[in-house]
Amino acid sequence: MVAGTxxxxxxxxxxxxxxxRLLHNELGRRWPADPDHLATIVRYALLPAGKLLRPIMTLExxxxxxxxxxxxxxxxxxxxxxxVATLVHDDIIDADELRRGRPAVPVAxxxxxxxxxxxxxxxxxxxxxxxxxxAGVPADxxxxxxxxxxxxxxxxxxxxxxxxQLVDDPDSGVAAYLEVARLKTGAxxxxxxxxxxxxxxxxxxxxxxxxxxxxxxxxxxxxxDDLLAYEASTATIGKPTTSDLANGRPTLPVLxxxxxxxxxxxxxxxxxxxxxxxxxxxxxxxxDILRATRALERAREQAGDHARQARDQLHTLxxxxxxxxxxxxxxWATAQSR
Amino acid sequence: MVAGTxxxxxxxxxxxxxxxRLLHNELGRRWPADPDHLATIVRYALLPAGKLLRPIMTLExxxxxxxxxxxxxxxxxxxxxxxVATLVHDDIIDADELRRGRPAVPVAxxxxxxxxxxxxxxxxxxxxxxxxxxAGVPADxxxxxxxxxxxxxxxxxxxxxxxxQLVDDPDSGVAAYLEVARLKTGAxxxxxxxxxxxxxxxxxxxxxxxxxxxxxxxxxxxxxDDLLAYEASTATIGKPTTSDLANGRPTLPVLxxxxxxxxxxxxxxxxxxxxxxxxxxxxxxxxDILRATRALERAREQAGDHARQARDQLHTLxxxxxxxxxxxxxxWATAQSR
Numbered sequence: 001m002v003a004g005t006x007x008x009x010x011x012x013x014x015x016x017x018x019x020x021r022l023l024h025n026e027l028g029r030r031w032p033a034d035p036d037h038l039a040t041i042v043r044y045a046l047l048p049a050g051k052l053l054r055p056i057m058t059l060e061x062x063x064x065x066x067x068x069x070x071x072x073x074x075x076x077x078x079x080x081x082x083x084v085a086t087l088v089h090d091d092i093i094d095a096d097e098l099r100r101g102r103p104a105v106p107v108a109x110x111x112x113x114x115x116x117x118x119x120x121x122x123x124x125x126x127x128x129x130x131x132x133x134x135a136g137v138p139a140d141x142x143x144x145x146x147x148x149x150x151x152x153x154x155x156x157x158x159x160x161x162x163x164x165q166l167v168d169d170p171d172s173g174v175a176a177y178l179e180v181a182r183l184k185t186g187a188x189x190x191x192x193x194x195x196x197x198x199x200x201x202x203x204x205x206x207x208x209x210x211x212x213x214x215x216x217x218x219x220x221x222x223x224x225d226d227l228l229a230y231e232a233s234t235a236t237i238g239k240p241t242t243s244d245l246a247n248g249r250p251t252l253p254v255l256x257x258x259x260x261x262x263x264x265x266x267x268x269x270x271x272x273x274x275x276x277x278x279x280x281x282x283x284x285x286x287x288d289i290l291r292a293t294r295a296l297e298r299a300r301e302q303a304g305d306h307a308r309q310a311r312d313q314l315h316t317l318x319x320x321x322x323x324x325x326x327x328x329x330x331x332w333a334t335a336q337s338r
Numbered sequence: 339m340v341a342g343t344x345x346x347x348x349x350x351x352x353x354x355x356x357x358x359r360l361l362h363n364e365l366g367r368r369w370p371a372d373p374d375h376l377a378t379i380v381r382y383a384l385l386p387a388g389k390l391l392r393p394i395m396t397l398e399x400x401x402x403x404x405x406x407x408x409x410x411x412x413x414x415x416x417x418x419x420x421x422v423a424t425l426v427h428d429d430i431i432d433a434d435e436l437r438r439g440r441p442a443v444p445v446a447x448x449x450x451x452x453x454x455x456x457x458x459x460x461x462x463x464x465x466x467x468x469x470x471x472x473a474g475v476p477a478d479x480x481x482x483x484x485x486x487x488x489x490x491x492x493x494x495x496x497x498x499x500x501x502x503q504l505v506d507d508p509d510s511g512v513a514a515y516l517e518v519a520r521l522k523t524g525a526x527x528x529x530x531x532x533x534x535x536x537x538x539x540x541x542x543x544x545x546x547x548x549x550x551x552x553x554x555x556x557x558x559x560x561x562x563d564d565l566l567a568y569e570a571s572t573a574t575i576g577k578p579t580t581s582d583l584a585n586g587r588p589t590l591p592v593l594x595x596x597x598x599x600x601x602x603x604x605x606x607x608x609x610x611x612x613x614x615x616x617x618x619x620x621x622x623x624x625x626d627i628l629r630a631t632r633a634l635e636r637a638r639e640q641a642g643d644h645a646r647q648a649r650d651q652l653h654t655l656x657x658x659x660x661x662x663x664x665x666x667x668x669x670w671a672t673a674q675s676r
Contacts, residue, residue, distance in 0.1 A: 036496070037499055037500075037503060038495060038496050038499040038500075041499075085457075086457075089453050089454075089457060092449075092450075092453060093449075093450040093453060093454075111430075111431075112430075112431040112502060113499060113502075115427050115430060115431060115453065116427075116431075116495045116498050116499050117495075118453075118457070119423075119424075119427060119456070119457075119460065119491070119495050120491075120492055120495035120496070122457065122460050122461070122491075123460070123488050123489075123491030123492040123494075123495065124488070124492050125488075126464050126484060126487075126488035126491075127485055127488035127489050127492060129484075130481050130482075130484050130485040130488065133478070133481045138477075139476075139477035139478040139480070139481045140471070140477040142477070142481050143468050143471045143477045143480050143481060143484075144468075146464060146467075146468050146480075146481075146484055147465055147468040149464075150461050150462070150463075150464035150465035150468065151461075151465050153457070153458075153460075153461030153464075154458055154461040154462050154465060156461075157376060157454045157455075157457050157458035157461065158374070158376050158458070160454050161375055161376040161379075161451060161454050162375075162376075164450060164451075165375060
């Protein structure tokens with residue numbers, strides 16, 4: 001279906017896919033303009049929706065193993081609720097003022113309301129997931145899916161806190177970075193696919209394959225996101241789009257450069273992180289080091305490895321349009337960063 | 339068993355009851371001193387445990403309908419996790435510095451870590467609840483219990499936000515106060531008992547009775563808590579222990595006094611709320627108004643009504659030690675405030 005087209009076009013069209021439209025309609029139906037103040041805040045956080053990548057993947061994972069999207073739809077929404085809850089709480093933690101081009105929830109409604117709205121989204125995610133039982137999914141599968149989502153949420157929290165501990169520390173190393181990526185991003189993508197597979201009727205082996213697909217894809221996405229900051233900034237050199245550097249956050253390119261640099265260069269990188277610098281000269285110097293050490297290429301290769309491992313999990317799935325969608329998403333994960 | 343003793347002694351001894359000891363041991367086992375930073379924060383929030391009133395009520399509700407505590411224990415812990423998560427997030431929202439006589443989590447570990455730790459507790463609550471299936475509870479009961487807990491959590495969030503909207507506004511009235519009490523406190527107590535009953539094997543009628551017991555008890559508890567502030571302050575008049583007044587929060591005694599006061603007195607109460615006053619003269623004057631309007635007595639009567647409605651739900655339960663415990667808890671809810 002879509003596997004042969006340019007992965008970038010595919011991703012742009014994804015919200016207009018059948019899964020995407022199903023999710024858009026259901027979100028609008030469930031979160032109407034409402035006089036309840038909390039529902040208004042939650043609606044603001046959810047709509048207009050983003051790419052809906054996670055819930056689309058839940059639906060496609062379910063269909064890829066023979067499930068029906070109608071009975072899995074409430075669980076797919078749960079994935080968006082959890083994702084948006086983490087964005088709302090992250091925007092408090094990082095003091096980010098903009099999200100999707102509008103004032104972030106804490107800016108628009110205040111920190112207390114943002115805390116409560118994020119909590120509400122988490123609770124609503126679990127309430128929504130249980131609806132799949134009434135929609136025809138056997139109860140034991142709903143329990144297994146609940147456990148998968150709850151475990152992923154707990155991992156995600158561990159990843160967030162671990163990441164904050166690595167700030168300013170390029171000695172933390174590539175392994176710690178990958179662990180953060182696995183927990184912070186990989187865990188939810190893992191659950192997104194695992195839940196879809198479990199609710200769609202997959203056996204343990206198949207559900208495990210789709211779980212692994214999600215986890216590897218999530219890690220590839222995280223590397224890709226972290227690369228984009230440096231690639232955008234390379235195009236317009238000196239412009240400090242590398243907010244990770246300004247936040248003292250050592251991402252994969254910097255960590256790879258650090259690993260293979262002599263002590264004097266290491267000291268420069270450490271100092272750049274410590275200063276939380278937004279100074280163009282510092283950014284140019286970091287870019288020079290990344291170029292000299294081939295760090296961006298090497299980070300891209302690692303993203304490619306994880307995306308390939310994700311795709312490998314799909315080989316034994318029967319041919320279907322849904323498998324093609326999942327394959328195309330994995331291809332997109334690396335196409336974007338080239 | 340305990341129904342004949344002084345309800346205050348009963349409550350003091352509750353943590354040493356069989357249910358209490360079971361929960362204490364299990365919490366200590368599940369949250370050992372741990373090198374993981376997030377687990378350390380969560381452990382700090384959970385231990386040493388408070389009265390464990392909510393998880394004890396889950397176990398007793400399960401046993402009151404013939405269930406076995408071992409298979410319900412993980413769900414009982416879930417109730418403590420959700421309760422503590424709301425305390426941790428509340429301490430950020432209210433900027434409270436002390437909790438259980440120690441620095442509150444946001445003070446001890448910072449706001450970002452407190453947000454993440456609260457989220458982690460919510461996710462862990464749902465993961466823990468699903469364990470009941472492996473412990474022998476049929477999957478459809480676990481799904482129903484998950485829905486009850488998730489719905490209660492969402493209600494709780496609505497109650498928190500609704501409460502914040504009523505600040506400074508004595509015109510909001512008694513009905514809005516009771517709605518906040520039902521959502522903010524009643525909803526979790528409702529789920530606490532409903533989940534225990536569902537997992538313990540209750541039919542729909544019985545589970546509904548225990549749910550109603552919990553909700554009415556929760557409302558009684560909330561009124562009692564709000565009364566304590568003014569009663570403590572009556573004993574040592576002029577000492578501003580009435581932080582609700584200082585926060586502009588109109589609680590039941592003030593709302594009842596306001597309802598039956600002439601315009602000039604209403605203006606005084608409104609002004610006292612608006613000024614967020616900690617001034618002893620203002621507090622003395624508010625106390626005088628509460629006395630003149632019999633507001634404390636009338637609030638006590640309302641707490642008593644809700645506690646009685648709670649106890650009434652237990653009448654058709656078969657005789658058991660667990661029913662006695664639930665009865666004694668409802669008695670304690672009003673004994674404390676006399």
